[in-house]
């Protein structure tokens with residue numbers, strides 16, 4: 001899928017809310033280094049997911065701007081994977097610094113495991129299986145609506 | 146199909162039919178041409194017809210409701226002929242990418258996944274992951290595409306829908322719908338013509354014709370020589386065979402992918418058979434580097450070529466450019482076409498290596514120039530008179546000239562389009578081809594509750610530019626299928642049907 005701005009944002013929100021939520025449900029109980037009541041850990045897990053979504057909207061604006069320098073106005077598959085690094089780092093430091101105080105401190109190992117698995121899961125689905133139920137999605141720049 | 150209406154007399158077109166733009170049932174009956182009813186008819190039977198039928202079958206239209214009239218036996222026949230001539234045998238890789246799958250409307254699993262599995266070659270996945278940054282675009286083998294098409298064609302009962310014949314014209318019917326006049330193969334029908342009466346007609350007849358560069362056409366006509374001045378889209382093995390027997394010089398014209406292919410063949414043969422072939426490559430537009438009006442619209446290029454993975458920028462098939470173009474009309478649309486148009490070829494590492502070796506080895510000579518004329522020299526060889534923009538005139542002498550420009554003829558050169566322009570209400574778009582709606586209905590041709598659609602090269606210049614590609618034909622097919630759903634011919638396919646149909650595809654079970 002080659003995204004438009006609206007398509008990028010919609011795809012991100014949609015996939016985080018579906019694939020991201022399912023992965024979070026499955027992975028939170030087994031995240032390394034986390035302790036405390038499972039319920040609390042779920043709350044934290046979903047808040048992290050929400051933070052990826054909210055910050056992500058801003059990131060998508062940046063990506064869209066950068067994409068304008070590409071003649072084909074495309075977004076190679078690899079970019080979709082590697083943007084994990086800056087996004088992960090920014091969120092990690094925001095959480096560490098306490099800037100997002102609605103989210104309890106998350107142990108590094110738990111954060112990175114959760115974040116990476118969700119990211120790769122979303123990326124894999126966006127690069128193929130998403131087209132199975134949604135046949136119009138790839139021709140509309142990733143718009144779900 | 147309903148039984149034919151009984152013919153009264155001869156069964157050929159009458160002057161009255163020819164002269165009347167809209168036919169009544171009585172008029173047709175009076176001519177004695179057998180008539181068959183079929184709700185949906187597609188004309189052409191190439192890739193465009195195939196993907197349209199594929200969509201509609203998957204949406205839920207029974208095979209008994211649709212027919213395809215064609216002069217070829219398999220949907221890929223014309224495509225395979227053209228690719229073979231232009232040096233892409235089944236074992237070579239085509240231009241379009243992994244997810245352009247004319248045999249699978251979802252494009253998943255992509256061809257790269259399929260070939261990774263069948264060839265047991267995980268390296269394809271690495272290439273897919275790193276394209277086009279660290280690697281060339283991964284593209285499928287022609288053979289993979291044809292085999293997959295054959296499987297899908299069987300699955301959707303393609304050959305039950307195929308009617309062999311040459312379509313002569315499509316005319317509007319008084320009261321709605323269309324008549325499609327077909328000339329069946331000799332001896333296969335009692336009359337010279339048969340007619341299909343349909344509510345919906347789709348036209349996908351590919352290229353209206355091939356055109357030669359004028360100076361080459363002039364030479365061919367003047368000397369009656371079709372052996373030494375050839376078009377890359379016609380069989381021209383004799384060129385390569387000759388070069389195996391003695392050293393020779395070839396002039397190549399054109400800067401697109403076909404020129405790249407032909408060059409590769411010449412370089413490969415040179416290496417494989419230790420030949421002395423000299424190559425003069427004439428570019429009318431010689432690109433020396435990145436080009437374009439501003440930083441947001443600059444394409445890479447060099448050594449004569451403009452580089453681009455596919456025939457249009459990638460976002461034409463679904464991203465930003467598709468969305469932008471969909472909103473443009475008239476002159477604005479034409480300008481956008483111009484901005485992203487121009488002949489181009491993919492940057493492929495193997496081709497770059499071969500050309501570099503050729504330039505430094507002194508056997509590959511790329512030059513800028515326009516050719517004034519071609520003449521036969523005193524030794525019988527071909528002299529091109531080439532004038533370059535800096536005023537230098539060159540006169541390369543060659544044994545063969547290969548026209549790789551791939552020029553297409555005007556749409557009116559094809560009888561069906563010509564008839565549509567004259568009698569059907571169709572008109573031209575800003576780039577001179579057939580004006581179609583966003584859903585590929587040919588503008589001006591509506592007939593009662595009937596609709597005439599077209600897809601493929603003839604519709605270039607419309608709201609969607611990538612028409613002459615597999616993925617573009619599929620985009621058109623989806624628009625058409627959705628439009629037919631709006632008109633109640635079939636149910637629009639939602640996520641559930643799509644998913645269950647995908648499983649049927651995966652298990653190769655009937656739709």
Ligand SMILES: Cc1cc2nc3c(=O)[nH]c(=O)nc-3n(C[C@H](O)[C@H](O)[C@H](O)COP(=O)(O)OP(=O)(O)OC[C@H]3O[C@@H](n4cnc5c(N)ncnc54)[C@H](O)[C@@H]3O)c2cc1C
Nearest residue numbers: 189191192193216223239240241312350351601613614615
């Ligand atoms: C050398 C070459 C390489 C290409 N490579 C790629 C690629 O890698 N990827 C890609 O996506 N696209 C590629 N294309 C574009 C590709 O050809 C088109 O996408 C596709 O084949 C066009 O399909 P079509 O249905 O429009 O035409 P065709 O497949 O040509 O089918 C049209 C058919 O209509 C038939 N016909 C014409 N007139 C009549 C009539 N009066 N009655 C009955 N039948 C008639 C013709 O015989 C023809 O078979 C390539 C094109 C060429 C020439």
